[in-house]
Amino acid sequence: MTNGSIVRGSWSRRFMMAAIIQAVILLLIVSTAIAPYNSYAQDISMHDEDLTLIVNIEASRGHLMQALNNKSIGNDNGAIAHAGHPAAEHLDKIAPIIEKRNPELINELRDKLTRLPSKVPAISYEELRAEIDAIDALFENASNLISDENKGSVQFWFEVMKMLLEHTEEEYEEGVEEEGTVSNIIEYEDAQAFIVRAEHVFTTKVKDSISSDTSVVIERFFNDVKMAMDEKRSADRIKELVDGIMPVIPEFPINLMLILVGVVALTIMIGRVLMPIKATVYNGYSNR
Incomplete structure (x- = not known):
């Protein structure tokens, strides 16, 4: 084996070692970042219950x-x-x-x-x-x-709101089959009751924890949908109003989103720290 081959092999191993170190550090960072979320992920059945x-x-x-x-x-x-x-x-x-x-x-x-x-x-x-x-x-x-x-989670209460709104749509569709006419008074009244309960959840559990701009949008929605129900507007109109407010209600778990953002940021930082090391190794190999 020539000296050149020995040198190239040595620097190749150093380059590979730097890459392995980067991967190990990244793995440790990711594991540390998601550790607080593990209990939530493992307890998803409790959340659903x-x-x-x-x-x-x-x-x-x-x-x-x-x-x-x-x-x-x-x-x-x-x-x-x-x-x-x-x-x-x-x-x-x-x-x-x-x-x-x-x-x-x-x-x-x-x-x-x-x-x-x-x-x-x-x-x-x-x-x-x-x-x-x-x-x-x-x-x-x-x-x-x-x-x-969950008691203190705005995301959880948003989910409650969303499900109540979905039930509202279903009940109203059964209660008002044609605009202006109540076809099933009990289902119609159920829809009115569910929207009131959804608004109560918003007022007592969510409103104080979100921006005033978002709060105004949601409050306007509740006023509009209750008025539309009182006027016995079509089920399509109620669905349009409910579907229109859904994008305002976040579906992605806030904690997980923050963790993923943190992981991405840390990955970039580690890459910047290790890049000079890999460059040095590469330059040293090239110079040989």
Whole structure:
């Protein structure tokens, strides 16, 4: 083997070693950057359960609001229908989640929700309000079972809003099949209730954590969609309004986005630090 071959081999190994060092450092940086997010990724089922729990609780609150509204005007049939929806449509979705976290709570909640419709005709408006207030207190206890991370996450509450808006579209489409005419009063009132609950989530959980410009846009949306519903505009018009606000509601997890931005920035920085090393190695090899 010639001296030239030995020298070229030596510098080739040094060049390869520099590349390996860069890759190892980058791997360590990426691993460190995503470490805080690992718990979130591993706990995605918990996140989904929390989302399912809150969305169905808020929808149930909407149904009970309409039960009370119908009772106030003497429409017991409407009140009975709305009072029965939480148990019929949402209880099966939230019961397994609550049962894992607080078995006593779900037993009491199940009992009150299933008994409520049969009570409606025989009780007064005030008595129905008391029944619903008691159920709402249980809903509040159930809401507090979600993780602390989600309780304080604007992204999480945006997701709740989005799902309620999607349910609003679905209910309204069933309630108003032709513009100007209510084809199914219960579904129409459900849609009105869901938009009210979505607005409540925005006002209490989101508004104070976003820019004033974004807040104004979302508030205008809620005013427009409620007015369109009151006017019994077409389902296509409601869909247009809801679809129009969706881009304002972020879908990409904020924490993950920040992590990815950080990783990209660190990658660039490491590349700039190691580039002179590789250049030196290369120049040294060329000079030989």
